[in-house]
Amino acid sequence: MSDEDAVDRGPGRTRAAVDAWEAVFRLQATLLRRLAADDVWEDLGVREYDVLHTLSRRPGGRARLGTLSEEVYLPQPSLSRLVDRLERHGLLAREPDPGDRRGVLVALTDEGAARQRRIGGRHAASIARHLGEMEAGELADLTRLARAALDRATASATDQAP
Amino acid sequence: MSDEDAVDRGPGRTRAAVDAWEAVFRLQATLLRRLAADDVWEDLGVREYDVLHTLSRRPGGRARLGTLSEEVYLPQPSLSRLVDRLERHGLLAREPDPGDRRGVLVALTDEGAARQRRIGGRHAASIARHLGEMEAGELADLTRLARAALDRATASATDQAP
C-alpha cells in the first residue's frame, strides 16, 4: 500500500512501519474476502452482521445510533440507512432514547438476536477454518501485537494544531 | 466481528482464531480510517492510489487489467470504471495487449508516476507517524506474523469438493 522514505526516527523505521501496514492490510483484505465468500450469511452482508453482532454484546441488546456508528466503523448516515434495512427485515427496531429526545436507540429484536447467534456460530467456525492452521502461540502473538499496534495508533491520535 | 464456539481442533482454538481476526480487523479498520483522513491524497482516494502504487512497482509500469484487479482486491468491473476515471485524469492509459487482443494493458503515464511518487512519500510518512511509536521488534514481529497468517490462509484455500 505504500512507498518511499520519510522522516521520523530513522530511515528503516519508516520502511518497517510501511511493511507492517502492508502485511496487515493484505491479511485483512484477503481474509475478509474469504470470510465474506463463505456461505454463512443467510441473506445479509458482513456489515449488516457486524451491526447485529455489536448490538448482541451490549446489555439489553441496544445502543445509541451514534455510538454504534463508531463501533462498526461506519459513517453515521450510512449506518442510519443500514438500520432502515435491518428494521424493514424485522431484525431490529428504533426506540426513542428516554434520556435525550434527539437520540435514537437501536435495539435487537428477538428475531435479530436469533439470527445473530445462528450466523455468529457459523462465522466463528469459518474463521477457525481459515486461521486454524496457525500454531496457537503464533495466533496469540498476532492478537497481542495487533492490539498493541491499535493502542499505539489510538494514543498518537492526539496531534493536529487546535 | 464474531462469536460463539465451533468445531475444529478444540474449543479455545476457535476462540483464539476469532480473537486474532477481530484484533486484525480492528487494527486495519482504524488505521485505514486514520490514513485516509491524513491529507496526503491530493484529489484521489485510497483505492485510486493503490492502483497507481501497484502499477508503479511493475516493470514498465503496466499490467493487465485482470491481474491488477486481483492485486488491488477489487472486482474487475469496479476496477474497469476506476481505470476510466484515472484515465480521464490523465494518470494512466489503456493500451492493447500485443499478445492477446482481448486483453488490455493499463499503463502509468508520466504524470501518473509522478503523482504516485509524491503521494507515496507523504503516505509512507503518514504510516510511520501512526505506527512509529511501536518498538522495532514488535513491528517486525507483527509483519512476520501477519505474513504467516496470510500464507496459511492462502494455503488452506484448497478445499471445497471439485
Add this chain to the structure above:
DNA sequence: CGCAAGTCCATGCGTTTGCATGTACCTGGC
C-alpha cells in the same frame, strides 16, 4: 427565562459499487 451554539439523527443528491450480462477474442478438438 431566552437565545446562540452545539449535538443527534434523517434525508437529498451525486458518485461508486458490484452483480449479471454482452461483445470480442482465443483455444482445442474435429
Add this chain to the structure above:
DNA sequence: GCCAGGTACATGCAAACGCATGGACTTGCG
C-alpha cells in the same frame, strides 16, 4: 478451417455509499 467452450474486458442497472445539509432537541451563558 471451423465451431463449441472458455477467457477478458465493458456496460446496464439497481443498490449502497458518503458528503453536505436540514430539522429537532439540548446545553450553557447572559
